[in-house]
Amino acid sequence: MAEVLPAEGLLATSWLLIALPLAGAAVLLLGGRRTDRWGHLLGTGTVVAAFLLAVLCTVRLADVEGRSVDVDLFTFISTGELDVRAGLLYDPLSAVFVLLITGVGALIHVYSIGYMAHDPARRRFFAYLNLFVAAMLLLVLGNSYVALYVGWEGVGLASYLLIAFWYTRPGAATAAKKAFIMNRVGDVGLALAIFVMFAQLGTTSYEGVFGAVGTLAGGTVTALGLLLLLGACGKSGQFPLQAWLPDAMEGPTPVSALIHAATMVTAGVYLIARSAPIYDLSETARTVVMAVGALTLLIGAIAGCAFDDIKKVLAYSTVSQIGYMFLAVGLGPAGYVAALAHLLAHGFFKAGLFLGAGSVMHAMHDQVDMRRFGGLWNKLPITFGTFGLGYLALIGFPFLSGFFTKDAIIEATLDRDDWLGWTTGGVAVLAAGLTAFYMTRLMLMTFFGRPRWEDGVHPHEAPPVMTVPMVALAVGSVFSGALLVAVFPLSDWLEPVFGEPEEAEHVIEPFIIGIALTVIMALGVLAAWLFVGRREVPVTAPVRVSPVTRAARNALYADTINESLFMRPGQWLTRALVWVDNRGVDGAVNGLAAGLGGSSSRLGRTQTGFVRTYALGMLGGAVLVAGALLAVTSG
DSSP states (O other), X not given: OOBOOOTTSGGGGTTHHHHHHHHHHHHHHHXXXXXTTTXXXXXXXXXXHXXXXXHHHHHHHTTSGGGOEEEEEEEEEEETTEEEEEEEEESHHHXXXXXXXXXXXXXXXXXXXXXXXXXXXXXXXXXXXXXXXXXXXXXXXXXXXXXXXXHHHHHHHHHHHHHTTTTTSHHHXXXXXXXXXXXXXXXXXXXXXXXXXXXXXXXXXHHHHHHHGGGSOHHHHHHHHHHHHHHHHHHHTOTTSOTHHHHGGGSOHHHHHIIIIISGGXXXXXXXXXXXHHHTTOHHHHHHHHHHHHHHHXXXXXXXXXXXXXXXXXXXXXXXXXXXXXXXXXXXXXXHHHHHXXXXXXXXXXXXXXXXXXXXXXXXXXXXXXXXXXXXXXXXHHHHHHHHHXXXXXXXXXXXXXXXXXXXXXHHHHTTOSHHHHHHHXXXXXXXXXXXXXXXXXXXXXXXXXXXXXXXXXXXXXXXXXXXHHHHHHHHHHHHHHIIIXXXXXXXXXXXXXXXXXXXXXXXOHHHHHHHHHHHHHHHHHHHIIIIITSOOOSSOOSSOXXXXXXXXXXXXXXXXXXXXXXXXXXXXXXXXXXXXXXXXXHHHHHHHHHHHHHHHHHHHTOXXXXXXXXXXXXXXXXXXXXXXXXXXXX
């Protein structure tokens, strides 16, 4: 399947992509306070170096026949029939994610130098960032599901540490625990899928699994697809495991940008795209993926319309946009490239939006309530410009990145020309209008209108170390979509992974869909201006609202549903099992022990130490035996 380069080949050193940020994390964590003065520079430098190496490796990969290199490292597990080699797979799919993770990750590291400048634990923060990047790189570079799983769990651990970075805040500690637990639910699905692969196929490597999956029964393939989907839903915040993602905003803003743009939430999309040979064999599994994506993108879009916390609005936007990607990968070969193109474009504009939100918070004394912003466009001109470009890209403004990538997903969905395609496509179109509404609402409440600041607040632009990464991401927000779809088609680069793309037979001409989506986007913008732009924004959120608004403010009661269906029944089951254990199992054991103890105590009383007592006992026994013998013989 793959060409293995000699040891001196550049791609044979791709393990350094993981080793560099991992070494940075180790030095910063083990070096302690001695590294405080320069720890942030080391952490940033290792990720920048990893990005430069990723660029060189990707350029080298383009010249490799088959564009796939399997680098064997060492034996990871060897026991019984299970033999897992630790190795890396550098192919077009992993290269796309490596460039995104290291490129956007490096910009977020640079931004964090300024954002965390006055935090006494800045060195520890950069150590956790490095650990996160290293785990994510292992996840996308591993050549087997076991290697992916190790990176998968590493990402879960690092996200817990980053979300709970300000652990003295109760909200941060609770959010981190919630993210960790909900991700464990999804991780069970991934672990079970790996068990099924080994039990049925005897291997967990991509080459072995994909080469033999066609021999499995249809039900087994569908079960594998659904189990992998459960894992993907956990990491990517998809229904029904989406509730942890908005709460993760309790972490520092650079963490939000890293988790929501370039790394953790994209892991689920990567898992399904990497497992394309499995999903291509199960129409049922792909249908469920499409349904989950469509439902999640609608939930995220509705919830984003009602929140006043600037970071939570962006978080629900992430939930919605990842839903678009799930919808696309659920289409199978027709949607893989569209999903990944939107993923890359989303990495640029969503990271830029989160960093812009951090710049606003930096200027407003960490305030996140948009009702207390207003009139910031001329106080923060660079932030306003970069944030505005990210906003336009996200809502699908013509010829910006989202216009090309989101439209491609909706086109591919409608091209199915069946009830599922029309239903999910209609949901995607509706969510596009809602996206334009809630993002325009965010822009109007933050940058326009009269200032609604608290006394003592003096908004000021962020330092260059923060604004330069924002400008770089804004440039990507503008041009990435056109580059990926029209100039350097991503489909050509990914052809060795997904095969040659088939010419689509469009049910509706793409230019008609483009015009329709532009009109819907404009209607969403107009609705936001009518509801927000023309009215005075109250500093306090209205209490008397419609049931729809109330439901949206409660994220469509996702937490309530999870608590009612899973958490509370789980608590009751746990209490019942504890009662059975205490009163049943422990009661039986303790009762038996008490009975034996009491019996032995009573028997012990017969041991008096007097010879006459023992003689009397022997005489009594002899009389009983003699009587029994006489009774037997006389009978």
